[in-house]
Amino acid sequence: MARQMDEIxxxxxxxxxxxxxxxxxxxxxxxxxxxxxxxxxATVFAAGPAQGAELSAFARWQHQRWGASEEAVQRRGEExxxxxxxxxARAHRLPFPDAVYRGSQYTSDEELFGEVASADERLxxxx
Numbered sequence: 001m002a003r004q005m006d007e008i009x010x011x012x013x014x015x016x017x018x019x020x021x022x023x024x025x026x027x028x029x030x031x032x033x034x035x036x037x038x039x040x041x042a043t044v045f046a047a048g049p050a051q052g053a054e055l056s057a058f059a060r061w062q063h064q065r066w067g068a069s070e071e072a073v074q075r076r077g078e079e080x081x082x083x084x085x086x087x088x089a090r091a092h093r094l095p096f097p098d099a100v101y102r103g104s105q106y107t108s109d110e111e112l113f114g115e116v117a118s119a120d121e122r123l124x125x126x127x
Contacts, residue, residue, distance in 0.1 A: 008037070013089075015043045017098065018080040026087055033088025041084050046093035048073030049101040058107045059100040073098070096123075 011032050015021040021041045033039045063072050084091045099106050105117035
């Protein structure tokens with residue numbers, strides 16, 4: 001098995017959110033990149049709120065809790081890109097907004113970490 005894995009040479013990680021791969025698989029990513037393999041990370045929920053959209057009260061509270069400004073998504077993306085570059089991976093961003101930016105369907109941590117909101121059922125996989 002190890003021999004087969006050594007021959008692959010290309011890896012794709014799916015990261016639900018910024019920093020998930022860097023924090024949970026960073027050592028493996030760095031090892032693969034050090035071998036000269038192509039390592040790519042696709043962050044799924046990498047978009048912020050729609051341009052001009054007002055943040056929900058919960059999103060504003062999350063920003064305050066994180067010590068972040070209105071540019072929270074941009075800053076998190078930049079931090080993630082820097083971490084992945086340091087690990088030797090290429091960063092890719094998918095255009096899906098994180099849950100706190102998808103309207104007011106999640107208004108608390110309990111809802112955010114609870115059942116999937118009905119409007120988000122389309123995001124389940126397999127659909």
